[in-house]
Amino acid sequence: MRTNVVIIGAGPAGLMLGRLLELAGVDAIILERRSPDYVLGRIRAGVLEQGTVDLMERAEAGTRMHAEGLVHRGIELSFDGDRHRLDFSDLIDRTVMVYGQTEVTRDLIEARQSSTVYEAEEVELHDFDTAHPRVTYRQAGKTHRIDCDYIAGCDGFHGISRQSVPTTALTTYERTYPFGWLGILVDQPPVADELIYAHHARGFALCSQRSHTRSRYYVQVAADEKVEAWSDARFWDELRLRLNPETAEALKTGPALEKSIAPLRSFVAEPLRFGRLFLAGDAAHIVPPTGAKGLNLAMSDVAALADALIEATLEKSSAGIDAYSAKVLQRIWKAERFSWWMTSLLHTFPETGPFGRRIQRADFDYLRSSHAAQQSLAENYTGLPW
Numbered sequence: 001m002r003t004n005v006v007i008i009g010a011g012p013a014g015l016m017l018g019r020l021l022e023l024a025g026v027d028a029i030i031l032e033r034r035s036p037d038y039v040l041g042r043i044r045a046g047v048l049e050q051g052t053v054d055l056m057e058r059a060e061a062g063t064r065m066h067a068e069g070l071v072h073r074g075i076e077l078s079f080d081g082d083r084h085r086l087d088f089s090d091l092i093d094r095t096v097m098v099y100g101q102t103e104v105t106r107d108l109i110e111a112r113q114s115s116t117v118y119e120a121e122e123v124e125l126h127d128f129d130t131a132h133p134r135v136t137y138r139q140a141g142k143t144h145r146i147d148c149d150y151i152a153g154c155d156g157f158h159g160i161s162r163q164s165v166p167t168t169a170l171t172t173y174e175r176t177y178p179f180g181w182l183g184i185l186v187d188q189p190p191v192a193d194e195l196i197y198a199h200h201a202r203g204f205a206l207c208s209q210r211s212h213t214r215s216r217y218y219v220q221v222a223a224d225e226k227v228e229a230w231s232d233a234r235f236w237d238e239l240r241l242r243l244n245p246e247t248a249e250a251l252k253t254g255p256a257l258e259k260s261i262a263p264l265r266s267f268v269a270e271p272l273r274f275g276r277l278f279l280a281g282d283a284a285h286i287v288p289p290t291g292a293k294g295l296n297l298a299m300s301d302v303a304a305l306a307d308a309l310i311e312a313t314l315e316k317s318s319a320g321i322d323a324y325s326a327k328v329l330q331r332i333w334k335a336e337r338f339s340w341w342m343t344s345l346l347h348t349f350p351e352t353g354p355f356g357r358r359i360q361r362a363d364f365d366y367l368r369s370s371h372a373a374q375q376s377l378a379e380n381y382t383g384l385p386w
């Protein structure tokens with residue numbers, strides 16, 4: 001088999017890249033290790049920047065998002081029960097869209113017309129440092145080979161693409177946090193119209209949502225915490241303790257549809273191009289979820305990569321692919337900074353003690369008193385320019 005681009009991974013990054021390429025007339029095959037049901041069963045983030053909304057439209061996959069997504073003008077921050085609302089519309093004339101990553105993935109799968117190979121095992125990348133890269137995989141006991149011009153590694157943090165690069169060619173930057181997020185999905189109306197990010201001495205909590213009838217809540221837990229130790233009742237009790245009393249009172253609880261713990265990590269690999277292999281999305285970087293940047297960053301990567309690969313394939317110009325890594329890394333590091341900062345402001349850090357909490361309080365008070373600080377948060381949260 002032969003194609004222009006082999007895309008490894010059918011998460012949001014791989015699916016969006018595939019869709020943009022197919023619309024431009026560039027041939028691509030997506031190889032995904034899992035089944036479609038597995039891919040659609042993963043519960044992930046849910047806040048889209050305007051740039052991601054625009055990209056869904058460009059991908060001709062935005063109809064359901066516009067019908068069912070919720071436009072949010074702002075968020076609420078809470079610190080030991082003291083509340084502050086940030087109105088992004090008033091501050092910088094921008095909004096965000098609440099629409100689940102699972103739905104984004106579903107819409108992109110439905111929009112796609114070209115072939116996606118699911119349950120592709122033992123995917124291997126070959127010769128991407130030459131002009132003739134190829135990818136092999138196994139399916140139903142048979143080995144297949146695809147010759148291509150370019151390979152896009154969109155296979156997430158644990159994928160094979162980044163691992164295929166010689167370690168000497170790669171520099172990685174990483175910070176792990178001594179905690180994770182325990183999340184619950186529940187069929188109950190959200191406790192508030194907008195998201196609430198809450199700092200509390202017991203730890204961070206987030207009240208998020210998927211629709212007017214489905215809510216997503218998180219509490220910060222220790223990194224080694226086991227989900228089995230958290231009954232639904234224990235979760236709701238802990239969440240209430242971390243919210244201000246009126247919000248805690250208004251919380252509507254119910255049986256968890258899903259409950260899981262995600263570790264928090266900041267990670268960047270550099271560079272993002274190795275000959276004819278390009279990394280994008282979680283394969284290239286991880287942000288802690290506090291700034292809602294993971295999905296949006298993956299989308300801005302592939303928007304740039306799609307343009308570069310289209311230019312390389314149709315116009316035979318390497319300008320875009322030559323510039324790709326440096327260009328997207330600039331934006332990646334700004335999103336890393338913002339996600340790290342939001343995480344630092346809102347979580348409890350066992351090692352920083354009372355001094356650390358006073359600094360966090362000062363950060364919150366400064367934010368409440370400074371229009372410029374509020375605009376800065378709003379700019380970053382709603383998305384820096386693509």
Ligand code: APR
Pocket residue numbers: 008009010011012013014031032033034039044045101120123154155156157158159160161280281282283294295296298
């Ligand atoms: N071969 C083929 N596919 C693979 C392999 C492999 N060796 N390893 C992983 N994959 C697949 C995974 O099964 C997954 O479907 O690659 C896909 C990667 O998808 P994601 O992990 O969702 O990563 P990405 O598309 O970059 O999405 C960005 O934003 O909200 C954040 O972390 C969240 O997933 C989200 C991300």
Ligand code: PHB
Pocket residue numbers: 044045046047195208209216289290291292293
């Ligand atoms: C979510 O709804 O899952 C969500 C929302 C905002 C975040 C992180 C996760 O910052």
